[in-house]
Amino acid sequence: MPDPRFKVLTSASTSGPGDAGRTGSWRVERPIIDYSRCTPARTGKPSCHLCWLYCPDNVVSKSIEPTIDLEYCKGCGICAEECPVNAIAMVAEEEFPAGGKNEP
Amino acid sequence: MTSPAKTTVLGLTDEELIHPGNRACTGCGLSVLYRIGLKALGRDCIFVVPPSCLTVMQGLYPISATQMPVLNGTFASTAAIATGVRAAMKRRGKKTQVVAWAGDGGTSDIGIQALSGALERNEDIIYICYDNEAYMNTGVQRSGTTPRGGLTTTTPYTGKQEQSKNVPEIVAAHNPAYVATCSASFPLDFHDKLLRAKEIKGLKYLHIQTPCPPGWGCDERMTIEIGRMAVECGLFDLYEIIDGTKRLSEPSERLLNKKQLRPLQDYLALQTRFAALTEEQVAGMQKRIDERWKCYREALKEEGQ
Numbered sequence: 126m127p128d129p130r131f132k133v134l135t136s137a138s139t140s141g142p143g144d145a146g147r148t149g150s151w152r153v154e155r156p157i158i159d160y161s162r163c164t165p166a167r168t169g170k171p172s173c174h175l176c177w178l179y180c181p182d183n184v185v186s187k188s189i190e191p192t193i194d195l196e197y198c199k200g201c202g203i204c205a206e207e208c209p210v211n212a213i214a215m216v217a218e219e220e221f222p223a224g225g226k227n228e229p
Numbered sequence: 230m231t232s233p234a235k236t237t238v239l240g241l242t243d244e245e246l247i248h249p250g251n252r253a254c255t256g257c258g259l260s261v262l263y264r265i266g267l268k269a270l271g272r273d274c275i276f277v278v279p280p281s282c283l284t285v286m287q288g289l290y291p292i293s294a295t296q297m298p299v300l301n302g303t304f305a306s307t308a309a310i311a312t313g314v315r316a317a318m319k320r321r322g323k324k325t326q327v328v329a330w331a332g333d334g335g336t337s338d339i340g341i342q343a344l345s346g347a348l349e350r351n352e353d354i355i356y357i358c359y360d361n362e363a364y365m366n367t368g369v370q371r372s373g374t375t376p377r378g379g380l381t382t383t384t385p386y387t388g389k390q391e392q393s394k395n396v397p398e399i400v401a402a403h404n405p406a407y408v409a410t411c412s413a414s415f416p417l418d419f420h421d422k423l424l425r426a427k428e429i430k431g432l433k434y435l436h437i438q439t440p441c442p443p444g445w446g447c448d449e450r451m452t453i454e455i456g457r458m459a460v461e462c463g464l465f466d467l468y469e470i471i472d473g474t475k476r477l478s479e480p481s482e483r484l485l486n487k488k489q490l491r492p493l494q495d496y497l498a499l500q501t502r503f504a505a506l507t508e509e510q511v512a513g514m515q516k517r518i519d520e521r522w523k524c525y526r527e528a529l530k531e532e533g534q
Contacts, residue, residue, distance in 0.1 A: 138293035143250035151255060174238045178416060179453050181260030182249045197249035201256030201442075202450030215450075 142197060148182070152200030154215035156193055162212035166190045176204035176213065236420050242268050251294035253286040256449030258413035258439040258456060259359050260286065263330075265416040266357070267297065269423035274326035275318075277311040279304045279340060281332035282366045283359070304339040307331045308347035311354045326355060326427060333360040337373035337396045348403035348432050355426050355433045358396060359413075361441040369444045377514075378506040380446075388505040397436040401470050406431030408470040413439045414456030415480050418467065422478075425469075438465045446501025458496040460484075463518045477525070485526055493518060 160166040164173040169189060177187040184194040185204060193204075205213040246267040253260045259282055276299040278284050284301055288294040302310040311329040318325045331340055336358035344356060363381050364370040371381040371389050374396060378388040401408045406429045411419040419437060426433035440456045442449045459465040460480050467478040477485070484490060493515045497503040 138288060138290050140248065140293050140296045142248040142294075144248070144288040144292040144294040145250055145252040148250045171239060178238050178241070178265075179261060181253065181257050181264070181452075182251070183245050183247060183264055184249045187243055194249060199255040201452070202448075203256055203261075203453055206450040207453055 147196055148199050149196045152195075152198060152218055154200050154202060155195065155218055155221060156198065156200065156202065156204055157214050157216050158191060158193070159212045159214065160190055162210050163191065163208075164210055164212075173209065175207050175209065179203050179207045234421075236417050236424075238417070241265075241417070241420065244268065246272070246296045247287075248294045248296075251286050251288060253282070254441075254443055254449075256442045256452045257282070257286070258361065258441060258452050259283060261416055261453070262359060262411075262413050262419060262437055262439060263295075265420050266423060267295075269420045270326060270328060270355075270427070272297070273324070274328050275300065275314055277302055277307055277314060277327065277329045279307045279331050279335040280366065281330075281335055281359075282361070283330055283332070285366060304335055306343050307335055307340045308343040308352070308354070308356060311356070312347050312350070312352045315352055315354050327353075328355045328357060330357045330359070332364075332366070333358060333362060333374040333396070334364045334372040336360075337394050337399075341399075344400070345403065348400060348405050348434075351405065351431045353430055353432070355423070355435070357435045357437065359437045359439040360396070361439045361444060362393075363441075363444050365441050365444040378503055378510055380502045380505055381444075386505065388503075397434070400434045400436075401475075404473060405434055406472070407433040409433075409435050409478075410465070410467050411435055411437040412456045412460055412465060412467060412480075413437060414453045414460065415467065418478055418480060422469065429471075444502070447499050451499060455496065455499055458491065458499070461491045462493045462496045463490040463522050464493060464496060464514075466521075484522070485529060490518070490522060 165171055174187050176191055177185045182199055184198045186192045202215045205215050247264050276297055278299055278301055287299055307329045311327050315327045360374050363372050363375050369381045370383045373394040375381060375389045376393045380388045397408055397410050407426050409422045411422055438456060440452045442452055447455055463484060467481040469476050469478060
């Protein structure tokens with residue numbers, strides 16, 4: 126029989142996003158995808174997905190039109206660097222009005 | 230030996246076992262590895278993690294960024310704790326994979342004694358060392374695997390004067406079931422090696438070169454590119470040792486056909502940590518790389534005859 130005090134002492138974390146808060150606020154540059162260049166978006170077939178593979182923070186979706194979760198994207202720019210067709214541009218964050226859309 | 234199946238990007242599972250918004254730095258190489266590594270390992274495993282960047286990354290109370298069970302231990306005892314967890318699993322008749330995941334300091338300096346012990350006992354665990362070539366989590370102090378000439382906060386002017394430890398070779402000297410080197414820039418290669426390691430009984434050791442933008446002094450967006458350069462320059466070889474037979478992995482193997490490797494200077498110039506290197510030192514490093522690759526090519530020729 127385990128000591129009942131241990132039960133009181135034990136605390137468990139809940140698994141979930143945002144351990145470090147909304148890490149999107151760390152971002153200096155925002156990734157913007159040009160769907161007219163992006164290979165899966167252009168062909169309409171699942172292919173490439175290198176942005177999804179190399180994203181350290183798991184914010185890029187593995188979909189035909191890849192989307193980026195800007196709430197948590199830290200803005201490292203690995204997706205822009207690794208994109209074989211240069212479809213992702215890193216745009217300075219101050220070009221976007223606070224809470225605004227993805228258009229400079 | 231049959232060449233194993235290769236995972237493609239499309240074949241990789243969509244299931245994510247790590248959450249976004251974790252405490253890893255922007256452009257962290259370890260994040261890429263951890264994410265892809267979890268896809269290969271699956272849910273049925275327990276992690277043993279000593280103090281390292283991974284401890285920080287997997288979350289602080291009350292939110293944890295990972296969905297895996299993790300046991301945080303002391304620096305020196307990673308492999309010993311993993312041994313204990315494995316024994317407990319065996320007692321309960323469970324096949325749960327025990328994965329010790331430590332940094333280079335926790336492996337090459339502080340934890341090497343426990344690792345050597347576990348290697349000698351040939352415990353049935355996977356030991357992963359992500360090598361970012363210094364104690365990055367505590368603020369870039371020199372470690373056993375910091376390369377010669379590397380600037381760190383404890384070698385701030387002339388860089389480290391001593392040679393780095395070749396940990397995979399130290400491990401290979403124990404003759405374990407499986408030794409492999411991987412790079413954060415080739416996550417699919419790492420994924421396939423983990424799949425292979427899962428099937429093998431005994432201690433499996435994987436050593437991964439992991440670029441670290443704040444520690445190496447490179448652009449965050451260059452994380453993957455820098456790791457790839459280290460492989461293409463021939464500085465970091467990707468290989469597997471299965472039952473004592475060493476075999477270069479595909480990204481390194483294809484360099485054998487090239488007449489000229491990419492110059493090392495390309496790799497060094499992208500990082501501020503090599504600013505103190507003199508031209509002669511760089512030439513010396515390049516010469517050592519060229520000699521090593523000459524040996525590889527000659528060994529291949531002999532094999533072919």
